[in-house]
Amino acid sequence: MTLIDLSHSFEDGMPGFRLEDENGTETEYTAEIHPLFTHEESRSKYEGEAAFEVTEIQFQTSVGTYLDAPYHRYPDGRDISELEIDELVLPGIVVDARGLAPGEQLTEAALPPEASLAGKAVLFDFGWSQYWGSEKYRSYPYLSESVIETLIEANVALVGVDTINIDDHRDPARPAHSQLLAEEILIVENLRNLTQLPESGFRLFAVPIKAVETAAMPVRAFAEVSEN
Known part of the structure; x- marks a missing residue:
């Protein structure tokens, strides 16, 4: 391991x-x-x-590598304290999303077969964590609405990105946050080291403190990779 x-x-x-x-x-x-x-x-x-x-x-709780609960987007959504441990420790899949330019959207052609996504933490490796701390980090690629819809239809459990925001910051509707959190699909932003992970065969741990009436919270995210 x-x-x-x-x-x-x-x-x-x-x-x-x-x-x-x-x-x-x-x-x-x-x-x-x-x-x-x-x-x-x-x-x-x-x-x-x-x-x-x-x-x-x-x-502020939306800094660092952090997890968004449904309450982040919806006043009647579950907060951080209401999330169960088994929602925060999940089998994972990495999608290679590298090679996109700032402001470019990822299309569903990059996704693996939909059947392999159910119940998984799906992590998108844009290769963007290398820019952490620089101005370039603030302009980034993002998920298209077709990708968001496919993730919801596939019944994924969590979506993570190695960018500062899962949404295009120029879009005030924030479709990824709005649609994913409406379906109780959790979000982790500002991940790193995704390139070190295999495409599958690992478990993601993204467990925050049990903070009441809290919309988001930093996590010590890590992956447990099985030895073959």
Whole structure:
């Protein structure tokens, strides 16, 4: 058995998402990580016999490698805490989607046979994680509506991408989020190392903390690859 890490490091000032402000500028959301108190600051509390650091993190939950629950799109959808463990540990398939240009959509011709997709985590390797942290990462290829429809018809369990957004950010309707989450198909964004995975024969683990009334949450995504 081999374990492959599919997550970006979660760190202070990491790349996040941007939203346009009313004045036309953009705000980038990220994580802030710092000590609540340091080892040295805590030493006196233990009479010099021990010392501990406690870390404080402030972040929006849609940063890093993260999972979207239906509540992210729909007010009456299930939140992160309501997802079952067996929805977060799934057999996986990787679709080779490399070679597309920024703003280009992937067509259903790239998909494997529909019958092989049922109940699976379907991960799309656009080769885009190599641009993590650069401006190029923010302009990316995406899934066409025909691919989204095929995934729904095939009854997949989860869809993952190695881009910042499963949808084209220029489309306000957000068809992938809207249609997949309406069908209880979970979404993971900002994956990495998908090229290291076999096309099939692995299990995806994408388990967040059990956060109540939470729409999305970072995960330590990884794959368990069976030895043949």
